[in-house]
Amino acid sequence: MAALTLDGVNKRYGDFHAVRDLSFQVEKGSICGFLGPNGAGKTSTLRMILGLQPATSGRIEILGADDGRKVRDRIGFLPEERGLYKKMTPVEAIAFFGALKGLPVAEGRKRAKTLLERQGLGEAQKKKMKELSKGMAQKVQLIASVVHQPEFVILDEPFSGLDPMNQQGLEAMIRGLAANGATVLFSTHVMQHAERLCDKVVLLARGKKAFEGTVDQAKATSPRFLDLDGAISADAAAALPGVAGVETLSDVDGVRRLKIALAPGAEGQDTLKTAFLNGLDVRGFTLKEPTLHDAFIGLTGDHPDQPVASVEAVR
Numbered sequence: 001m002a003a004l005t006l007d008g009v010n011k012r013y014g015d016f017h018a019v020r021d022l023s024f025q026v027e028k029g030s031i032c033g034f035l036g037p038n039g040a041g042k043t044s045t046l047r048m049i050l051g052l053q054p055a056t057s058g059r060i061e062i063l064g065a066d067d068g069r070k071v072r073d074r075i076g077f078l079p080e081e082r083g084l085y086k087k088m089t090p091v092e093a094i095a096f097f098g099a100l101k102g103l104p105v106a107e108g109r110k111r112a113k114t115l116l117e118r119q120g121l122g123e124a125q126k127k128k129m130k131e132l133s134k135g136m137a138q139k140v141q142l143i144a145s146v147v148h149q150p151e152f153v154i155l156d157e158p159f160s161g162l163d164p165m166n167q168q169g170l171e172a173m174i175r176g177l178a179a180n181g182a183t184v185l186f187s188t189h190v191m192q193h194a195e196r197l198c199d200k201v202v203l204l205a206r207g208k209k210a211f212e213g214t215v216d217q218a219k220a221t222s223p224r225f226l227d228l229d230g231a232i233s234a235d236a237a238a239a240l241p242g243v244a245g246v247e248t249l250s251d252v253d254g255v256r257r258l259k260i261a262l263a264p265g266a267e268g269q270d271t272l273k274t275a276f277l278n279g280l281d282v283r284g285f286t287l288k289e290p291t292l293h294d295a296f297i298g299l300t301g302d303h304p305d306q307p308v309a310s311v312e313a314v315r
């Protein structure tokens, strides 16, 4: 059953068409990654889903309602721009956000203490928000957005600015939310998180959907790769069987690392065998499965870590 459906959704800001004919669904109880470079239209879409801004056209249904505002108490939202009241303690801040969603303050405080302890933030309870590290503050903010136990959780770039340790902690929190039955939709331009967490990913590029499906389905759209080290020219590599494309990753006095994209269905064994038989100077090789990052670049032509504007400027 779908907890969220978008059907032909468009968003225009004046003449600028930010979201174009966007349709996708998120199944109840699943984790969906909403992927795209900065400026692709992710935040605009999330805000339309929440009912914080109207769609120019199209239909959005969330938890059976035609407007996110009608079910706002059943939704949790972590905005991209964060900031809890600096002078509050984490418990006060969490209880305050819960109260905004109709949770009695005493119950909010109780849940806040339990959730903070569970996240290893017991000590942080004594501090003010402004005294917490960024990682801790972000965890507190996520707790604040889910303390009312929402059925649907929307997180806008939840991993941004966190070190790897805190990113892992946040991943575990997101898994925990889904394990407790919540539906989670989070936006990110960091593919590794999506790769590890998501039942489904939706790729957005320049406001348009470039892909919707499982992580494995996304990866299957990308070729496998063979990294080849040696005094080998890109042309000689391109002439090998099963090669769809060659990129020179480095070149030190003619000793190169070549990234070879294999043709669909090619395993790389024949390519390597012929390289040896032809007497090419192979000094090392690695066969690589595609990552979600590779799939993203293949599907959109964009680099996920670069804003759309700068990608355009390069072309």
Ligand SMILES: Nc1ncnc2c1ncn2[C@@H]1O[C@H](COP(=O)(O)OP(=O)(O)OP(=O)(O)O)[C@@H](O)[C@H]1O
Pocket (backbone or CB within 6 Å): 013, 016, 018, 036, 037, 038, 039, 040, 041, 042, 043, 044, 045, 080, 157
């Ligand atoms: N209120 C607005 N008025 C005009 N243009 C806007 C407005 N909000 C967003 N845009 C433009 O719409 C495009 C999509 O922005 P949006 O914030 O939705 O992208 P995003 O994928 O979330 O990127 P980011 O991760 O940087 O927030 C951008 O080009 C942005 O400049």
